[in-house]
Amino acid sequence: MSDQTCHVAATSKGALQRPAPNFRIIAMIIASAMFMEQLDATVLATALPTMARDFGVSAPAMSIALTSYLLSLAIFIPASGRVADRFGSRTVFRTAIGVFILGSVLCAFAPNLTFLVFARLVQGLGGAMMMPVGRLVLMRSVERKNLVSAMSWLLVPALIGPILGPPVGGLIVTYLDWRWIFYINVPIGILGFILVSLFIEDFKGEARGPFDWTGLFLSGISLGSLLFGFEMASRSGEAGLAASLVAVGAMAGIAYLRHARRHPSPILDFSLMRIPSFSASVVAGSLTRITQGAQPFLLPLMLQLGFNLSAASAGAIVIATALGSMTMKAVAPKILRQFGFRNSLIVNGIISTFGYALCAAFRPDWPLPLIFVLLYFCGFFMSFQFTAYNTVAYDEIGRDQMSSATSFYTTFQQLMLSLGICVGALALHGSMLARDHDVPELGDFSVAFIIVTAISITATVWNMRFSNSAGADISGHQVKTTPRKA
Missing domain, CATH: 1.20.1250.20 (MFS general substrate transporter like domains)
Structure with a gap:
């Protein structure tokens, strides 16, 4: 039985089925949302010195705008699959786009660094759900025979986003206000929200045991510490802090592995x-x-x-x-x-x-x-x-x-x-x-x-x-x- 047949069978009996869209349409809708996220992350790095001047802080202090986003990713990515099973992959993916747009607007209106950090946490919540749930939508919407072609379309934004980010950021900072880094996400996100609603079917998985709140906490500590540790290790003079973070991440990871052996449906x-x-x-x-x-x-x-x-x-x-x-x-x-x-x-x-x-x-x-x-x-x-x-x-x-x-x-x-x-x-x-x-x-x-x-x-x-x-x-x-x- 093909994936498409399984998908149709999973819907309620007697429901009127609309024709399945071409797999390229599905792949490009998801790819566009991911491109928005990938581009945003790398464009921001170019604008940090300019933003620091506007906020009246040093440029190094602005690094927290990057790391706060990583923290949000680390905490919520592991939970994305369970959330998609509970509420439906299309619903969660569409909501993730909406949350990312909201976070972008909040970033654009940020009057100071503290508010920007909060807005980046919101943005990260949307991004954490977009990446894995977008891939899940693709896997559940495309027949296996078309999966290679669909996945190759999906991979493009992940590769070109980090490359296009710096020159696009440079152009925005040079000729526009840095807030346009976040404003450009709004029309892209709204279009993606509409297209997801029109072309992507919903799918809910079966719940497999209670939600793993302890695992979510331990994995968040582990992954967040490891990501921050790796990021700090790339800077001069931060070796001690980086080593401490990696050590905390490793210990939390070990604790998670011990916990996962006992839980019926671990978060990872x-x-x-x-x-x-x-x-x-x-x-x-x-x-x-x-x-x-x-x-x-x-x-x-x-x-x-x-x-x-x-x-x-x-x-x-x-x-x-x-x-x-x-x-x-x-x-x-x-x-x-x-x-x-x-x-x-x-x-x-x-x-x-x-x-x-x-x-x-x-x-x-x-x-x-x-x-x-x-x-x-x-x-x-x-x-x-x-x-x-x-x-x-x-x-x-x-x-x-x-x-x-x-x-x-x-x-x-x-x-x-x-x-x-x-x-x-x-x-x-x-x-x-x-x-x-x-x-x-x-x-x-x-x-x-x-x-x-x-x-x-x-x-x-x-x-x-x-x-x-x-x-x-x-x-x-x-x-x-x-x-x-x-």
Whole structure:
């Protein structure tokens, strides 16, 4: 039975069914909401110095505007699946967009830093529900045969948002008021709210035991401390605080694991890691996201500090990776149909990782068009890798586990992207200390790129753990079988 058939059967008997929309429409509606969120997060970082002047505080003090959003994500992402089961995936996704819009408006009207922090917490609540529930809506609305194409459309905003953010933020701060960073979310969000209401069906899962309030508290402490710890570790002079936060996060995580063994329906269900394709995708995808998280941090800095390019020029070059990721969505289904998930992930994983490792060799005397082309292919191959991971992860997940799986997967996705920034920053600072200078030089960026890609290449070991038949009914790949000898 297809996902679409299951979905129709889940609705009330006798209800009049409207024709199912094209999967591309569903994917692009969800992708637009996620793009709004991803763009907002990176645009804000560019505007922090200007906002600090308006609020009469130092620029470093504005970092709490970023970390408060991370805190909200850490607390509420694990609960998203259970909330979607209880109230319906369309209802929660639509509400998440509304909450994000409300948070954006509050941010735009913020008269001081304290109010802005409160508004960012509200925004984070909406964002925490949008990411996993949006993916859950897609998984429940699209037939398995169209899942690869739909997921490739969905992945685009996650890749291009962090890349477009800095140049868009620079333009807004230069030519408009910084409050427009938040105002632009309103029309996008309202349009998304309307389209979700028109095109996306609702689905409620079955309640599986009492809500895990203790688990929500422990996971929030653990994930919030880890995210803040990773973020602080990327700054100079914050090593002690970062280490303390990571230690608190680790202890809370251990406490959560002990609690989860006893609870009938834990907020983060680690029993999902017993499912081969899901566990391999989580681990391999997490290792690969070290590079994906570090790249938007390292590359623009290298182009500005090492190549002496302006922020606008650097942004124009880095956008090549976004163009590459958009091109990928057209060819991903064909590649996976021909070679299958396992072979594609192994080969493409090596190519994509070494592509970003090549950034270590970039120098100012390289022709900029050549760098642009190389980054285009980096974006193409890395986008394909995450499309495959994000799809095959759910190959063996039952419909009753889908909400728990999307919450679990999105939680670790966010955690590892933050860790990637941390690893990139630590590698950069470590090289600067070893070479005894205060300003990063090209050689320091080379060391950082090599370190983050060396970590990500170890994902190959986990890619080899996928079975040859993993996701075969999703990709349409025909697995060759060796006939038995008589």
